[in-house]
Amino acid sequence: MGEQSRSSLLTTVLELGQSLASEVPATAEEIANVCDRADEPLRVAIAGKVKAGKSTLLNALVGDELAPTDAGECTKLVTWYQHGLVYKVEAKMKDGRSEPVRFKHDDGAIEVDLEDRELADIQRLMVEWPVKTLKEMTLIDTPGIASLSTEISNRSHSFLAPDDEKSTPSDAVIYLLRHLHATDVSFLHSFQEDEYAQPSPINCVAVLSRADEVAVGRLDAMASASKIARRYGDDPRLRRLVQTVMPVAGLLAQAGTGLRELEYRRLVKLAECPESETEKLLLTADRFTNAETSSGIDEVARRALLDRLGLFGVRLAVHSIRHGDVESTAALATLMRQESGIDQLRRTLVDVFGARRDTLKARSALLAIQRLATEYGTSSQLEGQIERTVAGAHEFTELRILNEIRSGALTLRQEDSADIERMLGGSGTSIGRRLSLPEDSGPEKQKEAIIDAIGRWRERAESPLSSPSLVTASRVAVRSCEGMFAELM
Ligand SMILES: Nc1nc2c(ncn2[C@@H]2O[C@H](COP(=O)(O)OP(=O)(O)OP(=O)(O)O)[C@@H](O)[C@H]2O)c(=O)[nH]1
Numbered sequence: 001m002g003e004q005s006r007s008s009l010l011t012t013v014l015e016l017g018q019s020l021a022s023e024v025p026a027t028a029e030e031i032a033n034v035c036d037r038a039d040e041p042l043r044v045a046i047a048g049k050v051k052a053g054k055s056t057l058l059n060a061l062v063g064d065e066l067a068p069t070d071a072g073e074c075t076k077l078v079t080w081y082q083h084g085l086v087y088k089v090e091a092k093m094k095d096g097r098s099e100p101v102r103f104k105h106d107d108g109a110i111e112v113d114l115e116d117r118e119l120a121d122i123q124r125l126m127v128e129w130p131v132k133t134l135k136e137m138t139l140i141d142t143p144g145i146a147s148l149s150t151e152i153s154n155r156s157h158s159f160l161a162p163d164d165e166k167s168t169p170s171d172a173v174i175y176l177l178r179h180l181h182a183t184d185v186s187f188l189h190s191f192q193e194d195e196y197a198q199p200s201p202i203n204c205v206a207v208l209s210r211a212d213e214v215a216v217g218r219l220d221a222m223a224s225a226s227k228i229a230r231r232y233g234d235d236p237r238l239r240r241l242v243q244t245v246m247p248v249a250g251l252l253a254q255a256g257t258g259l260r261e262l263e264y265r266r267l268v269k270l271a272e273c274p275e276s277e278t279e280k281l282l283l284t285a286d287r288f289t290n291a292e293t294s295s296g297i298d299e300v301a302r303r304a305l306l307d308r309l310g311l312f313g314v315r316l317a318v319h320s321i322r323h324g325d326v327e328s329t330a331a332l333a334t335l336m337r338q339e340s341g342i343d344q345l346r347r348t349l350v351d352v353f354g355a356r357r358d359t360l361k362a363r364s365a366l367l368a369i370q371r372l373a374t375e376y377g378t379s380s381q382l383e384g385q386i387e388r389t390v391a392g393a394h395e396f397t398e399l400r401i402l403n404e405i406r407s408g409a410l411t412l413r414q415e416d417s418a419d420i421e422r423m424l425g426g427s428g429t430s431i432g433r434r435l436s437l438p439e440d441s442g443p444e445k446q447k448e449a450i451i452d453a454i455g456r457w458r459e460r461a462e463s464p465l466s467s468p469s470l471v472t473a474s475r476v477a478v479r480s481c482e483g484m485f486a487e488l489m
């Protein structure tokens with residue numbers, strides 16, 4: 001991320017770091033590290049149970065098939081995918097060494113050759129790939145939790161809920177769940193202990209994964225999945241743990257991104273068959289691959305379609321082609337991506353966590369700077385500036401209140417809490433998001449809405465009828481509004 005996109009708080013914090021480095025040269029190297037980390041893209045880890053669809057979702061977010069799915073030993077390792085100028089794979093060994101790893105990327109995912117290395121000796125794999133999407137965020141694939149092999153799930157666990165400060169590597173977590181199982185919830189609990197560095201409702205989203213399989217792949221599968229996701233999102237157990245729950249069909253998104261001309265032509269052939277025939281053919285996956293058809297598409301080709309698109313994907317494609325909704329490979333690819341929910345997920349990650357990331361990075365940078373200042377000593381003037389930034393940064397207060405509302409430490413009525421969470425930047429920190437304004441609202445409209453909101457929150461902050469929690473939260477909301485107003489002046 002470039003300097004321009006840094007929040008003003010992060011800029012202030014890094015400037016404090018620079019001042020410290022020039023006052024106390026012995027801190028310069030560590031300050032440089034702090035600054036480097038602050039400029040890295042958002043780090044997003046993808047976690048969840050075995051076969052929840054983690055690697056498929058990662059590929060869909062990248063827009064290229066990189067992570068191996070199904071078989072292969074690499075699904076058992078934590079793997080980082082980050083932007084780089086060249087194609088490169090490295091193994092970070094547990095003993096601290098980094099070793100280059102041989103790999104192939106022909107048709108399908110990256111195939112690495114670990115040679116005679118033991119999985120148990122590898123801490124993680126680092127993949128660098130020159131693809132634009134990874135500039136926005138580094139993605140981290142983790143092995144399935146609650147797997148048969150406790151060793152693998154321990155590896156994910158120790159990655160996501162690390163014991164020591166140094167190994168809290170992700171800024172945000174996407175947690176995949178297929179059903180609301182008790183183990184999902186206890187897993188989420190276990191890694192959200194630390195307020196800032198680790199996953200919390202502020203930086204964790206849940207994905208109802210393999211959403212196309214809901215309703216056994218019927219054409220309304222995604223609509224059903226949306227309903228279920230909304231219901232999960234309202235479940236108090238989950239609300240305390242994640243920001244939101246979104247339905248995503250990773251397989252459909254991945255197929256949409258790399259849809260081939262040949263696949264489209266085969267789907268057209270299927271759509272040209274009599275409707276009664278395709279209806280029967282598409283009843284189950286078994287029938288689709290084995291039953292007779294007049295389309296001329298053989299069993300091998302049908303199985304390949306099924307593997308790439310899933311039954312829902314094939315149904316959606318045949319239906320849309322037949323009804324003239326799409327007339328080209330590109331149009332079908334777009335439709336598949338739209339239906340998959342991947343774009344909404346990406347937007348949420350960027351909107352919610354992109355902005356939040358700066359606050360999180362600012363806080364950890366500030367803590368590091370504070371520690372160095374205490375350790376090496378500094379001028380009282382700089383010390384004062386650091387302290388004022390720690391105490392005065394409204395962004396930190398917002399984050400704390402959001403966390404307290406989500407975790408139940410502040411108890412609000414549901415209608416108040418949704419309103420306050422949004423105002424404090426819970427669904428994105430732009431003025432439009434905080435005030436639920438249409439995207440194209442100009443500054444005058446925004447000012448009007450802010451003045452209105454200030455009045456509303458002040459009233460709640462001062463009303464003798466408000467609960468202490470509401471008073472606290474409303475005061476913070478008033479300050480958020482004042483900050484927005486100042487931004488517009
Ligand atoms: N229908 C459908 N199938 C999916 C979807 N996502 C993944 N799958 C299938 O589910 C299986 C597991 O997918 P992976 O992406 O390997 O799942 P994973 O969570 O990475 O699995 P592990 O790393 O082994 O725990 C594969 O056969 C995928 O094709 C989806 O959105 N829809």
Ligand SMILES: [Mg+2]
Pocket residue numbers: 054055056068069070075141142143144
């Ligand atoms: Mg996997």
